[in-house]
Amino acid sequence: MKSLLYAVTALAVFGLAFWAYRENYATQQVLKETRALQREIGAAQVRLGVLKAEWAYLNRPDRLIGLAELNFDTLGLLPLRPDQFGRVDEVAYPRPPELEITEGVDVSGLNAAAGGEGQP
């Protein structure tokens, strides 16, 4: 009985030691992956920051004013004026699509009346 207990204890110690060893390496692997991912995220964020800065730089008001003046003959952009405010009811509804008439049948009231008289 006692020796069985010893054997089980020894096996448990081996098992736990193996588990701890494995866990240790698994953790280190995950940490390594996380660090790599974080480096990637950091690089992506730096790139994002640069892109945002470029976007802001390309959209700076001075440049937009210059571009609007440069392309005035094609775009005709001018500063917003107070009289350009409209109301919703000033916006026209889109015209309803016109009915396409195919295989038209000529109908005349006169013919219909004349035909009608001929019927019993």
Next chain:
Amino acid sequence: MTRTPLRPLARILNARAKGQNPDVIEKENIRLRHEDMQAKARQRAEGRLLVLGIFFVCAYVAVVGRMGVLATSEPSEPIASAVGSAIAAQRADIVDRQGRILATNFETHSLYAQPRQMIDPEAAATRLAEIFPDLDRDELLEDFTGKRKFLWIKKKISPEQKQAVHDIGDPGLLFGPREMRLYPNGSVAAHVLGGAGFGKEGVSAAEVIGVAGVEKEFDDYLRDPANGDRPLQLSLDLTVQAAAERVLDGGMKLMNAKGATSILMDVHTGEVISVVSLPDFDPNERPRPPTSGFDPSVSPLFNRAVQGVYELGSTFKIFTAAQAIDLGLVAANTVIDIRGPLRWGKFSIRDFHNYGNALTVSEIIEKSSNIGTARLAQQIGADRQRAFLEDLGMLEPTPVEIVEARGGQPLLPKNWSELSAMTISYGHGISTTPMHLAAGYAAIANGGYHINPTVLKQNGPQHGERVMSAEAADAARQMLRRVVTEGTASFARVPGYQVGGKTGTADKPKPRGGYYEDKVIATFASIFPSSNPRYVLVVTLDEPSVIAYGEERRTAGWTATPVAAEMVKRIAPLLGLRPQVEPPQLTDITLTSN
């Protein structure tokens, strides 16, 4: 194990036969046995001591070894979990009220040299001088061949320059990473943003610190790594700011002014939507502060809106009128005797024109009568006037979150006498910044609540304590509207936006006392739309002068007012304000209070 008996029968019998005491044999055997037992116990104990000793030695060696390792290795945090804050540990961005970037960071490189490692200093110096035209070849060569071990060549270089320097191929030329502050919009909102510079510099990094404006005011917030991904949101609107700068710049040139400032503020939240001070600068290339010995306001770094302490003239009259109505001394239609000049000791108060013998309070504001407001101030008294202006925040620097605003300490009379009260009633004898004026007009426009101007975005109205009754604020508002429709600010009529405001023209003080004859500060402080005011606009021109109808004109009605009107026309649509037909004044309904 064989046990030897204590009383072996053979020896006992033998001893008995010889007549000896057999107990001696037993004693002897007991002694022997004890000796034996002692020896065994001793051996065992010694063995245990040895094991224990080895154990302790091992433990001691382990501890000492660990201590030795710790002492000789580089310290590092034990990593139990991977944290994400290290990623965005850079200075936080600054954005406008709609999230558009006003200031951000950019990774760049610095260039330094270690002359000891240089192979061909002469060629390196020549090539560097070609790449950077502002460097001098001979000076570089002197540095490279001298005793120096290390020198900075450039703090910030572009990627193209870096590649060019790389192509020189000298191992003594080295690059260090640098994070620089970038203001993509150039000079737009330059005075609010301020600028940033390098603090402590190392080869591998340098700290970026704010040197002016909100960059300095919120330096701790911006530098805190925890806020790396939480940008500082200002109340400014980039579009409005850019439009205001353009209009004001045009106006300043048309009116031949040497400086100009404008403030657009939300009257309920105190948010400054746009604040312009001209001339301005590019915060990416912040100029050096002026050396002492001349007027600081000449420098483009000077923020006229919050630092420029001026006598703002007749724009103050509305405060006098509003207070007089608030105290119940007069009503808008009370007639005041304005025969002049009004003498007080050696001092006499005159009007710009002769307006007759008597005017109502409303007409005094419309026509801007100094004598009329001085009479109102006499009724109010110096103490109550001082208390009222204090409530409006006119006696302290404005709390706006720009570092320079703390320098905008109003200049007050040392002794607030009755004469001071009379001159202050029309804006002379007290010098404040345009920001103070904007906050004061906001109190009138929002129905009588104190407002603290702020450059941070707010969520909803920030009404402070009440400084005047709603009725008084309402009466003042109507007077301001009548100044535009009937009085001195007729140029401010903008169809659909019901601008109400007051002009103010003050002579500029000479540095050594007295006033210039031909230099003025022209101010137009306005609220719009006046039937339900939402914004305050203050426009101030420094030394304007314009020829109109064959005459040189400097008064605000001819200079600041048209600029302000143009600005309202440009900005109000951008703010989403729809032009409205002015509701008629309900003359037969009067507000009463019991």
